[in-house]
Amino acid sequence: MLATRSLARWPFLALAAGAAIAAALLAGHAPAAAAEDAVTLPAPALDEPATAAATETAVFAGGCFWGVQGVFQHVRGVTQAVSGYAGGKAGTAHYEQVSDGDTGHAESVQVTYDPRLISYGKLLQVYFSVAHDPTQLNRQGPDTGTQYRSTIFAANEMQRQVAQAYIAQLGKAGVYGKPIVTTLEDLKGFYPAEAYHQNFLVNNPRYPYIVFNDLPKIANLKQLFPGLYQEQPVLVAVK
Incomplete structure (x- = not known):
């Protein structure tokens, strides 16, 4: 397991150093280099149509779920963001x-x-801008393996069409300077992760892995999407 993960994800590292950097981040000073840099992106040209539904769901994979969950917990219009697993079997x-x-x-x-407050396309814009780097194949920052791949799990045909069109739009615009490797998979099931993974960023803002890799994402969300950013994160109720 350790062979596929950054050792910075584990608690035997220098927590005092992590705390110092976290304090700087919380004060608005990001480290010189983070695992994934934010990119300013255009809004999707194609988005889901307006709906009267009060609730919809989307599933995104983009590296360690701690940071991806943390980002979406701070997005206005999101009512729940659960870390988990998709793409394989329940067992x-x-x-x-x-x-x-x-x-x-x-x-x-x-x-x-x-969807009355935020669209699927706008979620995609956040996902591609600040939640992860879609040009890294089967890895994100210090973590490697197919379990860290960049994948959008489409729950229906509309999500597939919007995501596919946006990937093509970004690729044509050349906003990254490198090819986008994000894949599209049909969502066949989502399985919530263990309780200790839920709300991990919120509960552990001074954990070294979070400090180096994920707190900058929250800062970037606030900077690039001030109208979408909400200071109070939505939390998963852990039993």
Whole structure:
């Protein structure tokens, strides 16, 4: 398991150093380099049509789910963001097995949102801008393996069409300077992760991995999407 993950994800590192950097981040000073840099992107030219529905869901994979969950917990219009697994079978949706990289699962986040307040396309813009780097193949920052792949799990044909069109739009615009490797998969099931993974960023803002890799994402969300950013995160109720 440790072979596919950054050692910075584990608690035997220098927590005092992490705390100092976290304090700087919380004060508005980001480190010189983070695992994934934010990119200013155009809004999707194609988006889902207006709906009267109060709730819809989307599932995104983009590296360690701690940071992806943390980003969407701070997005206005999102009512729930749950860390979990998608892409594999229910029987292998367990952290230790998924970490081996051979289950077909990706660490993912199920985002429940109010489409009257935020659209699927706008969620995609956040996902591609600040939640992860879509040009990294089967990895994100310090983490490697197919379980960290960049994947959009489409719940229906409309989500597939919007996501496919946006990937093509961004690729044509050449906004990254490198090819986008994000894949599209049909959502066949989402399995919530273990309780200790939920709200991890919120509960552990001075954890070294969070400090270096994920707090900058929250700062970038606030800077690039001030109208979408909400200071108080939505939390997963953990039993």
